[in-house]
Amino acid sequence: MSFFLGPVARYCGVGGVLHQITRRSPSVKVADLPGSLPLANISDTVDCVAVAQKCLAYLSKPESNHFAADAIWRDILAFTGNFRTFYGSDRITSVWRQHCKKGTTFTVHPETAQVARFGPSIAWVQAAFEFDVSSEPARSCAGIVSLVPGDEDTWKIWMLRTWVENLQGCANVDTLRPRVPFAERKEEVGDFECVVVGAGQGGLSTAGRLEALGINYILLESNAAIGDNWRNRFDSATLHTPRNMAQLPFERTFTSETYSQWLSKDELADGYNKWVNKYGINVLTSTTLKAARWDDQLRIWTLTLRCGAEEKTMKTQHLVLCLGAGSQIPSVPSIPNRSAYSGEMLHSVAYKSSQNWTGKNAIIVGTGNTAHDVLEDMLSANLASITMVQRSPTYVIAQDRIVPLLEQLYNDTIPIELADRIDKTAPICIGSALTKLGLAAATAHEPCRYDDLERAGFKLDRSADIMDLLYIRLGGHHLDKGVSREIAAGKVRMKSDAEPVEFTSSGLIFSDGETINADVIIFCTGFVGNMREMAADIIGGEAADRLEDFWGLDSEGELRGAYKPLSYPGLWFMGGDCSMARFYSRFVALQIKACLEGQPFKS
Structure with a gap:
């Protein structure tokens, strides 16, 4: 008997009603969010454990004066049932009283209590703690409290972070034991509680978390093999961030004994394959989701799949789309007379290698x-x-300068799950301020590196916020591995004073009247960047019009449309870089599990 004949209470929705978004949240810049780093001088002799215990006791019956005036609280499903960030002592006090039940006990982990210092005048006391929430779904939670001195030897809560760890009575979302690979189990494929689409880092991480929670799921991948999403990229493709940021959930996938610090595309594909086989992830390759239709009465998605030459249907209560944060729809500027160009022209998504172009002239559009x-x-x-x-x-960041900052958390010593909790639970505005502080100190010693680039005609944005680029633009920066020195040395011609306005048979005409001839033109101009537009091809344009946009920050500093229920029941957007996919997949899986248990998170 199909589990779809069970009670509709298993449906995750708001009051059982399909809501339509009439106005999407506008995206805001990080600079428009409240919040700043505290200026404080704190002695090394302070009793951090005592301070943390005293301030956490405030939370049983908080008053505004228990918080700093510019306090920040970020909650991930623990109390609010959503991803929320609140600013200011009065607002935090009001919301906390609304959501936190009396009698909640907060237990400090004494070994984590310490003074956090960032320069001579920026410091706070911080400590990790744990607590339980008894309202449905009953859940175990954790947090980090950051404290600053107040008046007359008092301490105030400056930053509070709370998040759900696990659902009580359920398996651990962070633990999965190896098992027989899916292909060797010869299980019959039928209908599922959850279908995940796309086996990149987002899809794999989500599938692993669902497996850990005992959810009946399947992962669909259009490529012929796991890892092809990396294997099919250009020949020299590597990650720009250190190996430990790319780990998949559970044990370290990419160990220092086996893999290089800068993972190549083939190393990533190899690691993904081994991980899928190790944990027996339920995956169907060479399978494309062509359409999905929601039945509002049965609360079921009916999927139409293309499996090679065969078309199949599948039913599921939850559908997780992991189609890439950039949506993988190439964005190419509209330049007139395109058909006139007789040379080789392509978007970077189709680029493989330059080895056949020796002795030719090339134009790269994008930086x-x-x-x-x-x-x-x-x-x-x-x-x-x-x-x-x-x-x-x-915005250019020297790789050899930012890597030491990243490796303070993401290294071979600190457990990855701990690094993620420290890094990913911080409010965006605070993460931005700390990153700016660290990068300013790291780059102050070599101003000539950037001056030389500008003299070569490369236009720098020295004041950009990396968080804006990552969370709003999905790019627009360069993590420099050394090639900028070649630009500064004059080995590349920079054309930064005019826009391309028309193709000729042999190249491009620019707005200043100059024509540049080229045998090859590569558009490295990114992607559309909104998964909602890809979803429209699957669920239909009218249905997609009801969805929130994907990516960009809302007015609280939370990602729009990501990791949380959308206006269609059981539909989820999942994306982000490797570390984001690894961390936030746990919350997507926990929300789905709660829905399937008939106890969805309530916001």
Whole structure:
């Protein structure tokens, strides 16, 4: 008997009604969010445990004066049942009293109590704690409290972070034992409680969490093999961030004994394959989701799948779309007379290698990470000339400067799950302020590195906020592995003073009247960046119009449309870089599990 004949109480919705979004949340910049780092001098002799215990006791019956005036509280499902950030002592006190039941006990982990210092005048006392929430779904939770001195030897709560750890009575979402690979179990494929689409880092992480919670799920991948989403990229593709940021859930996938610090595309594909086989992830490859239709009466998604030449249908209560934070729909500027160009032209999504272009002339449109990767390839292939077209100033971060900052948390010593909790639970505005502080200190010692780039015609945005670029633009920056020195040395021509306005048979005409001829033109101009637009091809345009946009920050500083219920019941957007996918997948899985148990989180 199909489990779909069970009670509709298993449906996760708001009052059992399908809600329509009439106005989507506008995206805000990080600079428009409240919040700043505290200026405080704290002695090394302070009793951090005593301070933390005293301030956590305030939370049983909080008053506004228990919090700093500019206090911040970020909650991930623990109390509010959602992803929320609150600012200011009065607002936090009001919301806390509304959601926190009397009698909640907060237990400090004494070994975590310490003074956190960031420079001579920025410091606070912080400690980790745990607590339980008895309202449905009953859950075990954790948090970090950050405290600053007040008047007359008092202490105030400056930053509070709370999140759900696990659902009580359920398996641990962070623990999964190895088992027989799915392909060897010969299980019959039928209907599922959850279907996950896309086996990149988001889909794999979500599938692993669902497996850990005992949810009946399947992971669909359009490519022929796990890891092809990386394996099919250009030949020299590597991650720009250290290996430990790319780990999948549970044990470390990419160990220092086996994998390099800068994971190549083939190393990533290899690690993904081994992880899927190790944990027996339920996956169907060479399978494309063509359409999904929601039945509002049965509370079921009916999926139409293309499996090779065969078409199949499948039913599920929950559908998680992991189609890439950038949606993988190429964004190419509209330039007139495109058909006139007789050379080779492609978007970076189709780029493989420059080795066949030795001695040719090339134009690269774009100055982000991918554009510089292509440039590095072209320099190695000894092209006759390379012109890099820059349409807007670019934020450049030296890889050798930012990596030591990242490795303070993401290294071979600190458990990945602990690093994620410290890093990913922080409010965006505070993460931004700390990143700016660290990068300013790291780059202050070599101003000539950036001055030389500007002298070569490369336009720098020295004041950009990396959090804006990651959480709003989904790019627009360059993590420099060294190729910027080639630009500064004049080995690349920068065209940053005019826009391309028309194709010719042999190249591009620019707005200043100059024509640049090229045998090859590569558009490294990114992707559309809104998964809702890809969802429209699957669930239909009218249905997609009811959804929140995907990515960008709302007025509280939380990601729009990501990791939380959408206006269609049982539909979820999942995305982000490797570390975000790993961390936030646990919350998507926990919400789905709660829905299936008939006890959805209530916001």
